Amino acid sequence: MPQLSFDELGIPLREVTFVVVDLETTGGSAGTDAITEVGAVKVRGGERLGELSTLVDPGTGIAPSVVALTGITRAMVTGAPRIGAVLPSLLEFCAGAVLVAHNAPFDTGFLRAACARHDLAWPRPAVLCTARLARAVLPAGETPTVRLSALAELFGTTTRPTHRALDDARATVEVLHALLERVGNLGVHSLEELLALAASAAGTRPTDAQRRNRKLAEHLPNAPGVYLFRGAREEVLYVGTSGDLRKRVRSYFTAAERRRRVRDMVAQAVRVDAVECAHALEARVRELRLIGAHRPRYNRRSRTPNHAxxxxxxxxxxxxxxxxxxxxxxxxxxxxxxxxxxxxxxxxxxxxxxxxxxxxxxxxxxxxxxxxxxxxxxxxxxxxxxxxxxxxxxxxxxxxxxxxxxxxxxxxxxxxxxxxxxxxxxxxxxxxxxxxxxxxxxxxDRAQRLTALAALPELTAAHPDGAGGWEFAVIRHGRLASAGVARRGVPPMPVVEALLAGAETARTGPGPLFGAPEEEVSALLRWVDRPGTRLVLAATPWAEPARGAGRWRPWLAKSVARTRADKSS
Incomplete structure (x- = not known):
């Protein structure tokens, strides 16, 4: 699945619907209709919501070794529905849920291939592998293997694996619940953190320092802004930004954080400060300014804002x-x-x-x-x-x-x-x-567009906040001078007037950008360029040169396409 941003963290595990799937096959490859049985169990919050089970006619023979293992014979599947008839019901059963399987790549590989052969769109669900989760959760030596039968024995499941789809799915449900009981001790409380833990290699569990410092995030708000990790001498170790400060900082103390450099930083931190911001643009600009001011050793980018x-x-x-x-x-x-x-x-x-x-x-x-x-x-x-x-x-x-x-x-x-x-x-x-x-x-083109924005003594712009309100930014000579929001139902112009009254004075300097840092001007330009942004007020008209490089954008687009074609040929 696509990697989720940290601003998307926070779906509590108790609210997640899981569908545990198990397949039996003929022993053939995923490239053929080799599925002989499907079993699926839907659960949420420890409660079983439903089950789906059916034999499937693969239209081909079953290897004798597989018959001995599963007990599924050719006679048993004759007359059963083909996989093309089973898939719509299975996909509907799994809709909106996290797909769980033991050795998930095997099961999802067969299902994706079957969807492709029968012209059905694979829904790309979030996938959780209980085998990988067990490797990340269980301490070394607790179990010699993470086979389903071994985990069922370890956790004493009421249903034991039998190499039949529904029995194995039921056993996997119990193994999943047993593993979920343990992940809380690792600081994992949301779906995204769980997926990150399962995707990590064994041995990347939270360190003692991460667990010990987890309390540093408790006082932070669930609001956009900038956070600063500080060391024992009040030095700033790291500066970051997020749409949800508390959830983002919490992620540093879980198995979702696997970067060694960042783990070292967390071990040295004694406090986390936060600066709440009106919206993501203000947070980004304040992050750039704080990094430039403190030059934290664990930040690798934006440490020299005026170096160009x-x-x-x-x-x-x-x-x-x-x-x-x-x-x-x-x-x-x-x-x-x-x-x-x-x-x-x-x-x-x-x-x-x-x-x-x-x-x-x-x-x-x-x-x-x-x-x-x-x-x-x-x-x-x-x-x-x-x-x-x-x-x-x-x-x-x-x-x-x-x-x-x-x-x-x-x-x-x-x-x-x-x-x-x-x-x-x-x-x-x-x-x-x-x-x-x-x-x-x-x-x-880039230089002329940045220069045009930096040349404006004052510009007020607004962007929809996605909830019926507006985000505002007052820009003076390429710097963010003020930021605010007008929530849905709040008259916007009084908010604009208040922002203008309290806006910072821009101290200009030499050069086309009037002394403003390039990264800040670029961040403001990207925000203003977003679809839906409106220009509310401008002290002088915003204009780009008539004979500037902007006239050459169509030529540039063709050139880029031609270059890509040359590289691919």
């Missing part, structure tokens, strides 16, 4: 492109890795014959020898005096205009070159240039 790379024109008579780690007005970026910035420079130099050398060239009658690039016609050689400051200026303006979205001529140049290479059947070279152009367009 930019591509900028140097300030000299004959400007060149330079990769810098401080934002400058008019620069392109931010890039999260220097290699990405260097790649953008390479693409720009292919589009505009701006000089590539790093020497500083004086405007006064420069003298020097031309390089190879000048001989190839890829540089005007201002170092030799062949190109004056006035002649060179349009090249720098072309780059500056591309960054600002005033002109996209250099992109046309690169696109034409890709077309020429393809026409000349130089397909590999065309693909390289196409991918380089695609990366440049993506960088420009």
């Amino acid at each position: 790379w930019w591509v900028a024109l140097t300030d000299e008579p004959f400007p060149r492109l330079s990769v810098v780690n401080r934002p400058r007005d008019g620069a392109l970026g931010p890039f999260r890795a220097r290699a990405l910035a260097v790649a953008a420079v390479d693409a720009l130099q292919d589009a505009v014959p701006i000089r590539r050398c790093t020497q500083r060239i004086s405007a006064r009658a420069p003298k020097g020898s031309a390089c190879v690039l000048a001989e190839l016609g890829r540089c005007g050689a201002p170092c030799t005096g062949r190109q004056s400051v006035a002649d060179y200026a349009p090249l720098a303006e072309a780059v500056a205009g591309l960054f600002a979205g005033r002109s996209d001529g250099p992109l046309d140049t690169l696109a034409e070159e890709v077309g020429r290479l393809a026409t000349d059947e130089r397909f590999e070279a065309a693909a390289v240039r196409r991918d380089r152009l695609a990366d440049l367009i993506g960088a420009l």
Whole structure:
């Protein structure tokens, strides 16, 4: 099943409906109609809700060794329904429940294959394997094996396995209940925690430190926000965010948490603090700010919020492109890795014959020898005096205009070159240039969209909260200045007015993002871009450049699709 997020934790085990399934087969593979018997038992909260049992005609013979094991003969299944007739009833019986089986991959493999052969959609239920659960729960040495018969003996079940489907399903129910009685001691109280425990390898049970520190989560609210694990010296060990603080922090003290690094962190924690937030966006922004402020040793990401790379024109008579780690007005970026910035420079130099050398060239009658690039016609050689400051200026303006979205001529140049290479059947070279152009367009588009948002002195946006209300965010120069909610039935505009009155003042800095951290601006842009978001108020109109990279998004989409096709061929 898909991995569940920690915000989805919390379905109490007593409220979960389980359907325990067992199959008997001919001994053939899942690729054939090899099922001879189906047994299923539905339970919830320790109560048996129903049973389903039927023989199945496989339409083929049964191996003698299987007949000896199960007692099911060819004569017994003759006249029984075929699996195609049984499946609809079985799937209906299992609808909405967690599917349980001992050695579950075996049973679910046969059922999925049968559904595929008979054009029935496999419902993809949550699946729990009692064999794997037993390995994770039972201490080493308590039982030599996790075979169903051994577990039935260990727990003294009233029904013992007989290699008949319904008997084995009933025995598995009793084994399941016995295992569920033990998981509470491991800090497992919800379905998701149980599934994570069963999916874990044996030996990943909660440590003593996890069990000892479980109390640290008890005071936390069931609300969205940010949590901070603190050590003995009040140092912040780890910062995280969740839609439900209490449930998320509780998960650190159960078998659902298997990361060794995090287990080490939990062992050192003496307190967990929490900051309640209005909604997930505020929690994300506060998480970024707290990580940047405290730089917790157990957080691996977002520890250096202002560390980024930019591509900028140097300030000299004959400007060149330079990769810098401080934002400058008019620069392109931010890039999260220097290699990405260097790649953008390479693409720009292919589009505009701006000089590539790093020497500083004086405007006064420069003298020097031309390089190879000048001989190839890829540089005007201002170092030799062949190109004056006035002649060179349009090249720098072309780059500056591309960054600002005033002109996209250099992109046309690169696109034409890709077309020429393809026409000349130089397909590999065309693909390289196409991918380089695609990366440049993506960088420009992202930079221009981030810049457009950061340029707004104030923007108030609203997004539906999914329950008839609204989530609000007041954004000032790329920073979250205020956040709040108007629940269903609450007039929204008074809430907006209160948020504006209490909003933080944005202290701006240099660069296209006005000093705002890239990760925060990106988080705000993703939130504003979500379907359903409405712009409520804006101090100035939000506008993106008319000749910006946004015009090239259709070309970019085709290029990405073509690149994927090339890689798959």
